[in-house]
Amino acid sequence: MNKKSQILTLAENKVRAGGYGNFSFRELADEIGIKSSSVHYYFRTKGDLGAQLAHQYTNVFLASLDDEKASLQNTSCIDLYINMFKGALEKDNQMCLCGLLGAQSDSLPEQVKLEIKRFFELNIHWLQQVFIEEKSMTIEAAKVKAIQLLALLEGMMILAKVLNDSSVFDSLTAENSTASDLNL
Amino acid sequence: MNKKSQILTLAENKVRAGGYGNFSFRELADEIGIKSSSVHYYFRTKGDLGAQLAHQYTNVFLASLDDEKASLQNTSCIDLYINMFKGALEKDNQMCLCGLLGAQSDSLPEQVKLEIKRFFELNIHWLQQVFIEEKSMTIEAAKVKAIQLLALLEGMMILAKVLNDSSVFDSLTAENSTASDLNL
DNA sequence: TAAAATCTACCTATCAATCGGTAGTTTTCT
DNA sequence: AGAAAACTACCGATTGATAGGTAGATTTTA
Numbered sequence: 293m294n295k296k297s298q299i300l301t302l303a304e305n306k307v308r309a310g311g312y313g314n315f316s317f318r319e320l321a322d323e324i325g326i327k328s329s330s331v332h333y334y335f336r337t338k339g340d341l342g343a344q345l346a347h348q349y350t351n352v353f354l355a356s357l358d359d360e361k362a363s364l365q366n367t368s369c370i371d372l373y374i375n376m377f378k379g380a381l382e383k384d385n386q387m388c389l390c391g392l393l394g395a396q397s398d399s400l401p402e403q404v405k406l407e408i409k410r411f412f413e414l415n416i417h418w419l420q421q422v423f424i425e426e427k428s429m430t431i432e433a434a435k436v437k438a439i440q441l442l443a444l445l446e447g448m449m450i451l452a453k454v455l456n457d458s459s460v461f462d463s464l465t466a467e468n469s470t471a472s473d474l475n476l
Numbered sequence: 477m478n479k480k481s482q483i484l485t486l487a488e489n490k491v492r493a494g495g496y497g498n499f500s501f502r503e504l505a506d507e508i509g510i511k512s513s514s515v516h517y518y519f520r521t522k523g524d525l526g527a528q529l530a531h532q533y534t535n536v537f538l539a540s541l542d543d544e545k546a547s548l549q550n551t552s553c554i555d556l557y558i559n560m561f562k563g564a565l566e567k568d569n570q571m572c573l574c575g576l577l578g579a580q581s582d583s584l585p586e587q588v589k590l591e592i593k594r595f596f597e598l599n600i601h602w603l604q605q606v607f608i609e610e611k612s613m614t615i616e617a618a619k620v621k622a623i624q625l626l627a628l629l630e631g632m633m634i635l636a637k638v639l640n641d642s643s644v645f646d647s648l649t650a651e652n653s654t655a656s657d658l659n660l
Numbered sequence: 661t662a663a664a665a666t667c668t669a670c671c672t673a674t675c676a677a678t679c680g681g682t683a684g685t686t687t688t689c690t
Numbered sequence: 691a692g693a694a695a696a697c698t699a700c701c702g703a704t705t706g707a708t709a710g711g712t713a714g715a716t717t718t719t720a
Contacts, residue, residue, distance in 0.1 A: 295669080310583025313497030316705065329708085330670050338706065391631075392579045394638040395571050399494025412638050436647045440628065443635050443644070447575075447627030454578040454596050460627070463620045479695080500679065513682080514696055522680065 296334045298324050303345055308386035311396050312342060312404070339401035342393075346407035349389045354414055369422040370441070371465050377445040378461040381452055391446040415442055480518045482508050487529055492570035495580050496526060496588070523585035526577075530591035533573045538598055553606040554625070555649050561629040562645040565636055575630040599626055 293301075299320055306315035317328040317338070335341035353376075360372050380388065390411035397405050419438035423429045429437065444464070452458045477485075483504055490499035501512040501522070519525035537560070544556050564572065574595035581589050603622035607613045613621065628648070636642045 311495050311497065311580045313495065314580075314583050317707085318704075326669090327671060328706085329672085332707070333669065336707095386582070387579050391634060394634045395576045395579050396495045396498075397637055398570070399498050409638055412635060439635060439644050440632075440647065443631030444624065444628045445631065446634050447629065447631030448624075450575060450578045450630050451596060451623060451627050453581055454593055460623050463624065501681085502678075510695095511697060512680085513698085516681065517695065520681090 295324065295326060295330070299331055299334060299341070300345055300348060303341060304349065304389060305384075305386070307342075307345065308384065308389050308392060311392050312400055337401075339403050342401065342404040343407045346390060346393060346404060346411060350407065350411040350414060353411075354418065357418065369426060370419075373419065373422070373441070374445065374461065374464050377449060378458065381449055381461070382458050385453075387449050387453060388446060391449055394446075412442070479508065479510060479514070483515055483518060483525070484529055484532060487525060488533065488573060489568075489570070491526075491529065492568065492573050492576060495576050496584055521585075523587050526585065526588040527591045530574060530577060530588060530595060534591065534595040534598060537595075538602065541602065553610060554603075557603065557606070557625070558629065558645065558648050561633060562642065565633055565645070566642050569637075571633050571637060572630060575633055578630075596626070 302320050302323060303315050306319070317331045321328040321331050331341075335344065357373070357376060360376070361369055364372060377388065380386070390408050393400060393404065394408050394412065397408055400408070416435065416438045419441055420431070420434045423434035423437045424431065427434070427437075448460055448464070452460050486504050486507060487499050490503070501515045505512040505515050515525075519528065541557070541560060544560070545553055548556060561572065564570070574592050577584060577588065577592050578596065581592055584592070600619065600622045603625055604615070604618045607618035607621045608615065611618070611621075632644055632648070636644050
């Protein structure tokens with residue numbers, strides 16, 4: 293793996309653990325074994341690094357979503373989507389990168405903010421299509437559902453972390469659907 | 477308002493905008509018109525300040541929840557709860573303090589982490605009681621619902637901020653219940 | 661084909677600013 | 691007088707960022 297990828301991977305872990313302020317050029321450089329100026333060689337400013345990080349995270353997330361969709365043909369895309377979040381949490385025990393950055397977005401550089409917005413817009417659109425196709429919803433209703441599900445999952449990641457219990461996700465998948473209908 | 481309250485109020489705004497790293501002793505002191513050492517007089521360490529901040533936030537939040545509950549007798553407590561979140565967002569255009577800190581919790585001092593956990597446990601308990609009383613649920617089902625609703629609202633705050641649109645909350649209240657049943 | 665120019669991938673060294681925190685002193689209030 | 695609430699004056703560490711340099715690979719030009 294080249295240095296640039298190493299930097300992005302390491303930065304992702306740090307951001308997902310504690311947000312935008314939880315990484316520094318020196319820290320990244322030290323742990324990789326280069327100098328902080330070399331990190332600046334790949335990323336002119338911290339904002340650039342953050343923006344590229346979010347952009348790549350979004351692309352990888354959506355790509356693996358489509359991959360899973362293609363390979364698991366008999367599973368509901370909604371369950372697939374829920375399990376993507378649950379899996380990310382259980383695998384890394386970390387927040388969603390864009391969820392955390394989204395919560396902090398008031399304090400982020402503009403370029404990072406835009407990438408966070410992109411993540412949410414693309415995810416809402418992906419889910420909206422699923423609700424239209426799987427549940428025969430109208431465009432409007434599907435969008436509302438998409439936003440609600442995405443919010444629910446981002447929030448669940450927070451709760452799972454705080455309560456130190458990833459089983460809170462289990463009530464969401466269709467297998468245990470007795471508890472899953474959240475009609476308020 | 478005394479200095480200590482001023483410090484806490486100012487710190488709350490800064491944390492709700494950008495997280496735990498978004499305030500410093502110097503910044504708080506400058507904006508209030510005292511010296512940073514005077515902030516240390518009231519709060520020995522940054523962890524102490526953060527912990528007291530979260531503790532007070534939790535107490536105020538739950539107290540005004542009970543206040544509203546007592547004054548608005550004919551409204552569902554669930555709608556009341558939802559509107560507390562929506563109101564906080566529209567009034568301050570800021571995240572839930574403990575939602576943001578919860579997302580960052582891996583990087584927080586232990587004392588702050590404990591206060592964040594307290595916020596979520598008390599809120600889950602409050603909602604659980606509502607679901608038991610209003611919807612005649614079992615203890616277990618009510619807890620699942622409480623966790624789901626809290627997660628949904630914390631996540632909605634993130635989405636509302638990122639999309640810059642607080643109307644995403646509107647689909648949740650009982651008045652527009654056509655779109656509100658989130659049965660997956 | 662060989663020299664010249666350019667690029668890649670780092671480096672050393674340093675900057676002003678900011679960070680959380682401390683010791684000891686002075687002012688203000690009761 | 692004595693306690694509370696501020697202050698001055700620091701400390702060591704870290705931050706993002708910049709200037710300038712270098713060895714080696716690659717590309718362009720004559």
